[in-house]
Amino acid sequence: xxxxxxxxxxxxxxxxxxxxxxxxxxxESQREQLEQVPAPTKGRYMAIHSFDSWQNPYLTVEPxxxxxxxxQADANPTSLxxxxxxxxxxxxxxxxxxxxxELGEAMAAIPQTAWPYGRVVALEEAHKTPAxxxxxxxxxxxxxINELTQLxxxxxxxxxxxxx
Numbered sequence: 001x002x003x004x005x006x007x008x009x010x011x012x013x014x015x016x017x018x019x020x021x022x023x024x025x026x027x028e029s030q031r032e033q034l035e036q037v038p039a040p041t042k043g044r045y046m047a048i049h050s051f052d053s054w055q056n057p058y059l060t061v062e063p064x065x066x067x068x069x070x071x072q073a074d075a076n077p078t079s080l081x082x083x084x085x086x087x088x089x090x091x092x093x094x095x096x097x098x099x100x101x102e103l104g105e106a107m108a109a110i111p112q113t114a115w116p117y118g119r120v121v122a123l124e125e126a127h128k129t130p131a132x133x134x135x136x137x138x139x140x141x142x143x144x145i146n147e148l149t150q151l152x153x154x155x156x157x158x159x160x161x162x163x164x
Contacts, residue, residue: 026104034153046156049159051124055116056114058158061123061144062129062137063140066144068098068107069095072113073116120154121148122155122158
């Protein structure tokens with residue numbers, strides 16, 4: 001039994017270094033994709049304190065997953081009827097549940113047109129989170145903020161008006 005555990009390649013130092021190198025290369029690739037999105041414009045997003053008004057992507061953090069909310073850009077360039085019955089904003093909104101380890105890939109896949117404020121996302125804790133899982137959700141939030149920062153994305157606390 002000991003010999004089998006000792007031969008397991010996944011825990012060898014070489015395998016760990018290779019895994020780390022692959023992770024760094026993937027992160028760099030995702031960061032390069034996201035650099036196509038302009039830097040955030042504080043004047044455009046700092047005055048927003050409601051998810052109803054937020055137009056950039058945002059994340060809802062749950063105990064075991066993240067929900068990525070994206071509003072696609074309106075394909076019609078005119079202002080006639082925006083948000084009305086023929087052009088409802090809700091028809092352009094998408095919510096996708098992702099695993100925490102898929103965050104970088106998901107952020108890099110968001111079209112540039114869905115970032116009107118630049119490379120900034122809002123983050124919220126899931127509503128009605130049971131007290132027993134609040135520490136798990138907080139750890140998920142911290143991990144998400146860390147990864148978003150590594151990707152070059154500014155994290156905005158929409159409720160407090162603070163940049164993380």
